[in-house]
Amino acid sequence: MEAEPKFFMEIHVENCGNCVYCLSACPFEAISQDPETKKVKVDPKKCVACGICYSACPSGQITTAHYNIDVLNSMLDAAVAGNPSTLVLSCRGSAPERRDVEGLWEEKELAFLSLPCIGRVPLQFYIRCAEVGLQKVHILVCEDEYCRMKKGSPVAQQKLEAARLMLEDLGYDSSMLDLKKGVVRAELDSNRCIACGNCVWVCPYHAPRLVTGTAAVDANLCKGCGICVAECPALAIRMKGSEHEELMKAVKELAAAPGKPKVLAMVCRWAEYLHFDRPVEGGALRVLPMPCSGRGDVLHILEAFRNGVDGVLLATCVDEMCKQENRGDKRAQAHAARARGLLRQLGIDGRMRVSAVTPKYLGQFESEVEAFIRELGAAPPGGGGK
């Protein structure tokens, strides 16, 4: 075994005042207090890297590698470089892409920032938004029961209230912070539905039902994982941000970008954080974000190879981190097995890899990508399409 991978966050107990705000904020009961020393500690197994404890700590004694205030500030600087007056700060769960939110507000020139959970954003960030001269910040969180981090949305709302008070104290207009709640859900086209019942079977939330010759999705139950979209044999289910046609287009674009070898990584939004904020740099790696690795679609994998990609990496969450009732990674495995069988007929099944990764441990995704690229070097030729 190599050296233990580095955990993404740390509680600096030596300066900690034992206020246990982090403990009460943690939605996953991952933080506990030692009854004798009164010191808090985090259980890496229970932690899901939501970052809520980071924003909860009043004394700055929790440090995190993901979206700490320095990272957020530099992201903000990059986002407002063109001097837009309005920022859209959205949770990746309900507004993963810029095009998902355009048209929601009157403002035309929008800067866009998307994070895995808004509950992780500390108060200072909102102050900073005012300082850099933004006139309006639209914050789009998930609806409470839709939140993948259980308490992410309520925590974000509390933070926002506090930030408003603070802004007023500092002489800014507190109404610049505006909050909306959103969801992304599967929509079913009953004209295309063939009533096969596949969605009923694969949905982790029992949202679809078959009624008189067509399926119907119960919007209150759907959590937008997109598994049914990837499995519907009639292509009758759509989901904003991961439509079949849009992803097909994205696969082609990513495959066309220069660089060698070309690795397309279909990555669950909750399995890896860092690479989502970086554009394609002409290197090997091209990231296609997925609402869940279970959205990873056999058709898109084939399409990638047809368009000249050398390898496809499907990055799922590690089992206990799955945000879809522990079914997302398993559906992804099933899709991968299906794709592998098809690729075997072309002799290129060695050019696909499934990796379970988590943002909890730093560098996991990178080392998987590196290992995969090495593997591709040794794989028999024949990838890269035509």
Next chain:
Amino acid sequence: MLQGRRRILVLGCDGCTQPPRGLREAQTYRTLLEMALGRKGGEVDCVAGTVSKQCDTALLAQNYPELVKGRDAVLSLSCALGVQLLSLQYPEVPVFPGQNTVFLGYEHRDEGWLREACQACGDCVLGETGGICPVARCSKSLLNGPCGGSHDGKCEVRDDIPCAWQLIHDRLRQLDRNEWIDGIVPPRDWRSSRDGGVRYQKKDEDWNEPARKEVKR
């Protein structure tokens, strides 16, 4: 099988959907075919489409003629019925089966298997046997089972085959209907099965009305 063909229609079937082989499957195989044929060089032009039922002439007429126009072969993803009806109705283009049709069965999704459950013998006994078919599910198609090869509820032929007669006994006992197993069942009339060559059945008169012009899809 498809040697030398370059303009192939991969045709899904939205019919019985067990397992579903509709538009997604057709597109999948279209892509695979194009990649495989493309390696050999030359022009490749495959398309994917689907019809609501390949075994229904009226439904085929809706969009099949349009889909098959200009194609030099059809790869059908339906069961053998669709493959044969396509050839019969539209003889201009050769049709090839995309899969083997194995049996009349049902699917267990949790455990991931398809199991044979009917042999289309033409003389149904399910009403007597508690909904479990001894013709298809007993390896010997016995009517007065079980035989001596039934052990711990398993068939002697293979231990992944549950003994159909064990299942029938259990079921009838559960229904409190032991009378059928208590008696001796006389030999059946097997003429409705595979006797006398290819089977044929004329539908009733009222089935033969002209097909409706508009069929809801």
